[in-house]
Amino acid sequence: MRFSGYKITVQATTxxxxxDEMAEYLNYAVVADLTTADTTLMTQMIESATELIExxxxxxxxxxxxxxxxxxxxxxxxxxxxxPPLSSVTSITYFDGDNSEQTIDSADYxxxxxxxxxxxxxxxxxxxxxxxxxxxxxxxxxxxxxxDLVPSAAKILCKMIVADNWEHRExxxxxxxxxxxxxxxxxxxxxxxDIY
Numbered sequence: 001m002r003f004s005g006y007k008i009t010v011q012a013t014t015x016x017x018x019x020d021e022m023a024e025y026l027n028y029a030v031v032a033d034l035t036t037a038d039t040t041l042m043t044q045m046i047e048s049a050t051e052l053i054e055x056x057x058x059x060x061x062x063x064x065x066x067x068x069x070x071x072x073x074x075x076x077x078x079x080x081x082x083x084p085p086l087s088s089v090t091s092i093t094y095f096d097g098d099n100s101e102q103t104i105d106s107a108d109y110x111x112x113x114x115x116x117x118x119x120x121x122x123x124x125x126x127x128x129x130x131x132x133x134x135x136x137x138x139x140x141x142x143x144x145x146x147x148d149l150v151p152s153a154a155k156i157l158c159k160m161i162v163a164d165n166w167e168h169r170e171x172x173x174x175x176x177x178x179x180x181x182x183x184x185x186x187x188x189x190x191x192x193x194d195i196y
Contacts, residue, residue, distance in 0.1 A: 005069040006082050012062030015046050016150050017158045025159045049161040053154055057190035059083055061150045063142035070135040073126030078119040086118025087140040095133035157186040
């Protein structure tokens with residue numbers, strides 16, 4: 001199945017590491033020891049590190065809603081969904097032979113949320129689509145709405161990236177952190193196979 005697009009439509013509502021956890025990791029007694037500007041910067045670094053980890057590991061950590069498009073259906077092949085784990089499918093839409101938008105009834109497909117990446121399997125057969133039209137899957141991906149089920153490796157890696165950037169704000173060598181054996185092991189444990 002050929003993907004043609006992926007867009008996050010509703011971002012996660014919480015970070016995988018809180019500013020309190022990050023401050024403690026950096027040996028600050030509490031976030032109150034930081035200036036407002038430092039707290040803002042730390043929050044941005046946590047968000048940035050999380051995006052980096054999710055992109056490089058091809059994963060979603062905290063539940064978010066995304067839209068993924070495909071260039072039509074391919075016979076009776078499953079639709080693989082990017083950035084696992086897949087939590088649920090909200091809808092599957094397509095344009096039929098008359099170029100009218102249709103939504104597939106959820107009773108006509110089975111969602112596999114166990115496999116990594118998750119997938120959608122048609123029960124009988126996929127419908128015929130209008131020539132050149134896209135199939136759109138709206139779904140929720142992530143380990144849950146809170147950080148409780150996020151892998152510890154992701155949390156530790158986020159802290160390591162933020163700490164490295166925090167301590168070396170003026171000059172940074174990406175190779176230093178990426179050559180770290182612990183960093184390599186954490187990346188390896190989080191990476192999902194490429195499915196493009």
